[in-house]
Amino acid sequence: MVTDNGNVILDVHGMQITDPKAMEDSINALAGVVTVGLFAHRGADVIITGTPEGAKIED
Numbered sequence: 001m002v003t004d005n006g007n008v009i010l011d012v013h014g015m016q017i018t019d020p021k022a023m024e025d026s027i028n029a030l031a032g033v034v035t036v037g038l039f040a041h042r043g044a045d046v047i048i049t050g051t052p053e054g055a056k057i058e059d
Contacts (some may be wrong), residue, residue, distance in 0.1 A: 020040035021037050021040040023040070046059055
């Protein structure tokens with residue numbers, strides 16, 4: 001997929017990631033990379049889980 005700005009979006013599934021912080025750093029160090037969607041250096045502020053009863057929100 002290509003964005004409106006001409007950037008390529010690469011979506012990868014099924015990859016075994018043993019060191020997500022190192023992988024994020026390595027990818028971000030590549031020339032031309034805009035961002036990485038791993039977010040390994042920043043934990044979640046909230047977790048929202050879909051359940052049969054509705055959304056469950058954990059802070």
